Amino acid sequence: MHAVDLAHPVDYEGWRAAARRLVLADARPESVDWRVGPQTGLFGDPSAVPAIPAVSRNREFSVPRDFLDLAETITCHRDPARFALLYSLLWRLTHGEPKLLDIVSDREVSRAEAMARAIRRDIHKMHAFVRFREREGHYLAWFEPDHFIVERAAPFFARRFANMDWSILTPDRSVHWDGETLHFTPGASKADVPDDDALEDYWRSYYSSIFNPARLKIEAMKSEMPRKYWHNLPEARMIRPLIRDAGRRVAEMAERGATSPSPKSERWALATVPEPTPESGLDNCRRCSLWRNATQAVPGEGPMGARLMLVGEQPGDQEDLAGRAFVGPAGQLLDRAMVDAGITRADCYVTNAVKHFKFTPRGKRRIHQKPDVSEVEHCRWWLTEEVAAVRPRLIVALGATAGRALLRRDVAVQRERGAILRLGGGGSLLLTVHPSYLLRLPDPAAKVLEYDKFVADLRTATTYAMSA
Amino acid sequence: MTGGSVELREKxxxxxxxxxxxxxxxxxxxxxKTSAGTKNGIGSTEGMGICHAYAPDGRCISLLKILLTNFCVYDCLYCVNRRSSNVRRARFTPEEVVRLTLGFYRRNYIEGLFLSSGIIQxxxxxxxxxxxxxxxxxxDHxxxxxxxxxxxxxxSPDLLTEAGLYADRLSINIELPAEQSLDRLAPEKDAGAIRRSMGRLRLRIEEAKSSPKEPxxxxGGQSTQMIVGADETDDQGILxxxxxxxxxxxxxxxxxxxxxxxPDSSSSLPPGAPPLMREHRLYQADWLMRFYGFDAGEIVPSGGLLDLQIDPKLAWALVNRHLFPVDVNKADRESLLRVPxxxxxxxDRLLSIRRHKAVRMEDLGRLRVQLSKVAPFVTTADPQIGRSLLDRVDLRQRLAPKPAQLSLPLLA
Known part of the structure; x- marks a missing residue:
């Protein structure tokens, strides 16, 4: 039998040193008696020396970092059996069960996890429920944690209230911050903190006003803010009256019903009518149902009278958000190709056959969907308007959808591309691929080849558009 | 807080x-963010926020949530601050909001400020x-x-830029799930403008994240709020x-x-208690969409409304019994996530455990799952005894919470 005397209730270092030697000495868990030093020596000098046999120096072992973190956490628990449980876990980790911590359903692991959870919750609640009271520039709080967590909870307050002088007093341990260092002192009593603060009435007013009496959920409140904390929370004294009066307040509200608006309120409306947003006809288009899911209609842009007009399929994710055509990945590729073909984008009119983004939501993304024939037909009205207004010498149809919208028939892009085609109502058109087609090609060699063909088509178009 | 403090408390x-x-x-x-190492900074923001108090409505109080003013030129029928309402009006000065925020913050009442406002001018x-x-x-502080x-x-975009520089989170409320409802109940609000603003926010947030050089x-991203039960939109439409x-x-x-x-509500809105259980089910369904791989379309039954009696995952499993039982020792993560x-x-813990040992019912028990709910939908390394509960017509009755529990959140 080995007896180990730990210096104080949170003597993690003492436990770790002793446990290490015990494992090396082959001391089985049931043969170790873990004791915490007498209360008088609490947090005193760690003079007690564990009665553990000496071991040879050449034997070593290691344990997962996770275990050391777990051990350090659990050391703060008030359960007297915590050190024995930790030693038992250590023993098993070093005796054929190196992956023990992965098996959360193991009896001892789950017990340790439960303790760690309790510690984390206790620390969290301390961060949440400490209430400072100010006395001559010094902020003081009284708090009663369940476990030995003051050391672990304190750094949070130092990071948050770095330039305040504050102290948190608890029954076991107190902590003080002077702007530079955390100091720990023995436990204190509630009488050591002021019994009121100038702002507590304001805080209670806020607490009461933010409460909605029509949504009473007392159990939900109690599970997160258990009753044991209430006596140290200044706002908690409002809980009873708020619950008591909730039903009456809701009933009275219903009884009073609606009143007629004061004449004053009508004056506000007249005095300050919100500025009307510029109502583009396009943005109010309801010809098909694509507007429902899209952010906005994306109009074309470019100078009226541009010699070259480029027509894509529809706005994509980025275009839909920005409200501008060809600003996403396909737009960037188009920009590059236009530069390579010797075209200045600012001189062209760029638009889409369909003005709203069509997509299906999948996971976190919006997946592009090809517009169907009827959507293209409905939107052609806008495209025709644009063509009539711009009167380009040549229209470049990027992809089959644009081709269909302008030629009013099914097109075969690869067969018909690169040639100057006549349009029914006058004007000319050149058909080529959509830049997103290039983005989708998996083979890098094919990508280069197709890109060059695309640039060649654009060059043909610009030569035609700029001639004469 | 001296001088005129009564007035401030009323505000x-x-x-x-x-x-x-x-x-x-x-x-x-x-x-x-931390004030450690600063000369006169105050405060910190670290990962998880903290709920500093809970009101008897079960809601967390984390921020000082106030309006700068409740004067408003809009007349949204569902809103307590609408122009035509006779509620008392007030207006904080910016200095007053700053004083209250810092005062509350120093006493550890709050994590920060949530500031909204009626539309003025x-x-x-x-x-x-x-x-x-x-x-x-x-x-300044x-x-x-x-x-x-x-x-x-x-x-304007410049104002947005400055707001994003100081704020952790920005939000625009969509208010109502259907555009027609917004037209009817909030005539001055423009659904298109709301969507455009959200789109703009997303682009700005992503731009800032794309490079540390960006301002x-x-x-903390953007969020929104939708009011449930003020219009006729069903759960399918909401989701x-x-x-x-x-x-x-x-x-x-x-x-x-x-x-x-x-208070002082419009007669064109539904009277009576808020549909709290429906709200709760929507949150559960929302969770299933975001973290459990469910599509919006499959969560809501054909009637368009979520089951109020049982949670949406259980409701889904009961009509998709052919996909169960799932073998906890073999099934992939996606299938396990669908188990009620x-x-x-x-x-994730199960996946970790089963790399080292065969999973039994007692393992599930120690993972703190509700065994009576899970058991009909899974097989474990334990021998199967008797007929599967999945075949029972009364499975729903067996799994539905007792009426007493159900009414709990509806106490009011």
């Missing part, structure tokens, strides 16, 4: 009361007032706590709208707010 009451119908109080997921003017408070906190600013749709812009908001604008959260009777009563954490 606080009026302008907190005016803000309480906004459900959001989150203070999580922003960039990390114009969207830009209103936005400027909100930004002014945020600027005073951040620049070195405040490093959390700031959530309500964004006024279609406020800070609302690292489809949420799905669009999540995928389109990458919102951190969509908050659902059961329409709650407001098993959360993401439980599933």
């Amino acid at each position: 606080l009451e009026i302008l907190a009361d005016a803000a309480k119908y906004d459900a959001s109080c989150a203070s999580s997921g922003s960039d990390r 114009s969207p830009d003017h209103t936005m400027e007032q909100l930004i002014r408070v945020a600027r005073m906190l951040r620049v 070195g405040f490093r706590g959390y700031i959530h600013l309500k964004t006024i749709p279609d406020a 800070r812009f609302a690292p 489809a709208t949420s799905d669009r908001l999540y995928t389109g604008y990458r919102l951190r959260r969509v908050y659902y707010s059961a329409f709650s009777p407001i 009563g098993m959360g993401v954490r439980t599933v």
Whole structure:
């Protein structure tokens, strides 16, 4: 039998040193008696020396970092059996069960996890429920944690209230911050903190006003803010009256019903009518149902009278958000190709056959969907308007959808591309691929080849558009 | 707080009361900030936000949630602050908001400020007032706590830039799930402007994240709120709208707010208790969409409304019994996530355990799952005894919570 005397209730270092030697000495868990030093020596000098046999120096072992973190956490628990449980876990980790911590359903692991959870919750609640009271520039709080967590909870307050002088007093341990260092002192009593603060009435007013009496959920409140904390929370004294009066307040509200608006309120409306947003006809288009899911209609842009007009399929994710055509990945590729073909984008009119983004939501993304024939037909009205207004010498149809919208028939892009085609109502058109087609090609060699063909088509178009 | 303090306390009451119908109080997921090492900074923001108190409505109080003013030129029927309402009106000065925020913060009552406002004069003017408070906190007082600013749709881009510089989170409320409802109940609000503003916010947030050189812009992302039960939109329609908001604008959260009777309410709105259980089921369904791989379309039954008696995952499993039981020792993560009563954490732990041993019922028990709920839908390494519960017609009755428990949240 080995007896180990730990210096104080949170003597993690003492436990770790002793446990290490015990494992090396082959001391089985049931043969170790873990004791915490007498209360008088609490947090005193760690003079007690564990009665553990000496071991040879050449034997070593290691344990997962996770275990050391777990051990350090659990050391703060008030359960007297915590050190024995930790030693038992250590023993098993070093005796054929190196992956023990992965098996959360193991009896001892789950017990340790439960303790760690309790510690984390206790620390969290301390961060949440400490209430400072100010006395001559010094902020003081009284708090009663369940476990030995003051050391672990304190750094949070130092990071948050770095330039305040504050102290948190608890029954076991107190902590003080002077702007530079955390100091720990023995436990204190509630009488050591002021019994009121100038702002507590304001805080209670806020607490009461933010409460909605029509949504009473007392159990939900109690599970997160258990009753044991209430006596140290200044706002908690409002809980009873708020619950008591909730039903009456809701009933009275219903009884009073609606009143007629004061004449004053009508004056506000007249005095300050919100500025009307510029109502583009396009943005109010309801010809098909694509507007429902899209952010906005994306109009074309470019100078009226541009010699070259480029027509894509529809706005994509980025275009839909920005409200501008060809600003996403396909737009960037188009920009590059236009530069390579010797075209200045600012001189062209760029638009889409369909003005709203069509997509299906999948996971976190919006997946592009090809517009169907009827959507293209409905939107052609806008495209025709644009063509009539711009009167380009040549229209470049990027992809089959644009081709269909302008030629009013099914097109075969690869067969018909690169040639100057006549349009029914006058004007000319050149058909080529959509830049997103290039983005989708998996083979890098094919990508280069197709890109060059695309640039060649654009060059043909610009030569035609700029001639004469 | 000396001089005129009675008046300030009254303002606080009026302008907190005016803000309480906004459900959001989150203070999580922003960039990390600390006042440690600063000369006179105050506050910190670290990963998870903290709920500093809970009101008897079960809601967390994390931020000082107030309106700068409840004067408003809009007349949205569902809103307590609408122009035609006879509620008492008040207006804080920016200095008063700063004093209250810092005073509360120093006493550890709050994580920060959630500031909203009625629309006064114009969207830009209103936005400027909100930004002014945020600027005073951040620049003049070195405040490093959390700031959530309500964004006024279609406020100018420069104002948006400045708001994103100071705020941790920005939000624009979509208010109602259907555009027609917004037209009817909030005639001055423009659904298109709301969507455009959300789109703009997403682009700005992503731009700021793309490079450390970009100026800070609302690292806590954007969120919104939808009022449930003020119009006729069913749950299918609500979740489809949420799905669009999540995928389109990458919102951190969509908050659902059961329409709650407001003082001096309009007669064209439903009277009576807020549909709290429906709100709860919507949150559960929302969770299934975001973390459990469910599509918006498959969660809601054909009637268009979520089952109020049982949770949406259990309801889904009961009509898809052919997909069960799932073998906890073999099934993939996606299938395990669809088992009623098993959360993401439980599933990940199971996957870890089964690499080392065969999983039995007692393992599930120690993972703190509700065995009676999970058991009919899984097989474990234990021998199967008797007929599967899956075949029983009364499985739903067996698994549905007892009526007493169900009525609990409806206490009011």
